[in-house]
Amino acid sequence: MLILLPPSEGKAEPQRGKPIDLGAGVLADARREVLEALVGLCRGPEDEAIRVLGLSPGQVDDVRRNARLGALPAAPAERIYTGVLYDALGLTALDASAHRRALARVAIVSSLYGLVRPGERIAPYRLGGGVTLPGLGGVAAHWRTHLDPVVRGRAGSGLVVDLRSTTYAAFWRPAPDLARRVVRLRVLHEMNGSRQVVSHFNKATKGRLVRTVLENGRDARTATALATLLADLGWIVETGPATRTGIRLDVVVSEL
Numbered sequence: 001m002l003i004l005l006p007p008s009e010g011k012a013e014p015q016r017g018k019p020i021d022l023g024a025g026v027l028a029d030a031r032r033e034v035l036e037a038l039v040g041l042c043r044g045p046e047d048e049a050i051r052v053l054g055l056s057p058g059q060v061d062d063v064r065r066n067a068r069l070g071a072l073p074a075a076p077a078e079r080i081y082t083g084v085l086y087d088a089l090g091l092t093a094l095d096a097s098a099h100r101r102a103l104a105r106v107a108i109v110s111s112l113y114g115l116v117r118p119g120e121r122i123a124p125y126r127l128g129g130g131v132t133l134p135g136l137g138g139v140a141a142h143w144r145t146h147l148d149p150v151v152r153g154r155a156g157s158g159l160v161v162d163l164r165s166t167t168y169a170a171f172w173r174p175a176p177d178l179a180r181r182v183v184r185l186r187v188l189h190e191m192n193g194s195r196q197v198v199s200h201f202n203k204a205t206k207g208r209l210v211r212t213v214l215e216n217g218r219d220a221r222t223a224t225a226l227a228t229l230l231a232d233l234g235w236i237v238e239t240g241p242a243t244r245t246g247i248r249l250d251v252v253v254s255e256l
Contacts, residue, residue: 001219002155003106003210006165008083011124013065017073020123026153027114030146034112035069037136038127042066053131062126069123077108078118084200088207091118098214106210107154109168111139115150129167140170147172159221161185162246163206173245182246183223185209190254205253209235223247 022028022035042049042063049063050056065072078091091102108116111127132138151160151172160174160182174182187209189201212233220226223239227249230237240248 001105001159001161001221002151003161003213004151004164005085005106005108005206005210006163006168007108007110008081008086009126009128010082011080011126012075012082013124014073014075014079017075017121019071020069020074020121026150027146030142031113033136034127034133034139034142037133038066038112038125039069041134052134053126054128055126059126065124066126069125072123074121074123076119077116077122078102080122080124081108084203085207088204089211090207094211094214097217098211101214101217105214107151109143109147109164109171111143114143114147114171115154129171140167143171144173148175152178155181158219159183159223159226160246161226163210169245176244179244179246180242183226184243184246184248185251186240186248187251187253190252195252201253205251209251223249 022031041052046060046063047057049066050060053063053066055062091099091106094102103117103119106118108118110116110122111129111131112125113120113122116122127139129140130138136142151174155178158181160178162169162182162184164171185206186197187202187205188195188197209230212235213229216229216233218229220229227237227239230249230251236252238250238252240250
């Protein structure tokens with residue numbers, strides 16, 4: 001099972017550590033292209049970088065940090081990504097067995113790094129998934145040309161559990177042969193008979209849900225098996241239709 005998570009805007013900044021090393025891995029060249037385009041932008045006029053990145057003038061420190069990305073201290077991704085989802089997931093606080101499963105099963109979709117394992121060392125950055133970088137083009141379009149073989153390789157013959165937000169869903173879309181093994185998980189908040197997607201509930205519930213799956217240890221290989229596993233763990237789950245991007249599972253919550 002491969003669990004795909006969105007990144008977070010909030011990121012911790014390590015005070016010590018070696019800089020990132022893109023190395024010669026399968027994504028190294030694609031990452032280097034994004035890194036060079038982002039650093040080049042942020043070393044130019046700050047007002048232009050703020051405009052392109054969709055930031056406010058008060059976020060100019062993010063631009064200055066991006067300009068030094070190659071020299072910043074790096075740390076495992078599980079210690080970099082913060083925010084509601086990652087606080088609820090608590091990767092670094094998992095017990096040893098669950099943490100090993102997290103390292104093997106979880107991958108984070110990233111505008112800068114493409115696809116990142118929790119234990120992979122990265123430097124904090126600011127780059128939204130909808131940004132178009134000078135000399136590179138749209139970040140999402142860039143990664144669409146690179147991520148399919150990586151996702152396939154990491155998923156193997158197992159299930160892909162897709163918890164990405166809409167923006168990061170554009171980075172990789174499953175081909176028809178793989179879509180039948182993709183589960184698109186949606187969280188709905190039910191209140192007074194009405195259901196809706198609420199950002200805070202959505203992120204927190206996804207974090208808690210992934211944590212319970214990792215702690216349980218069972219490996220669901222079909223959408224039906226995943227729905228059964230989640231129900232056994234106490235979640236209210238409804239199976240939706242199969243689409244060209246996968247089978248939808250709705251998790252319904254009434255409280256955080």
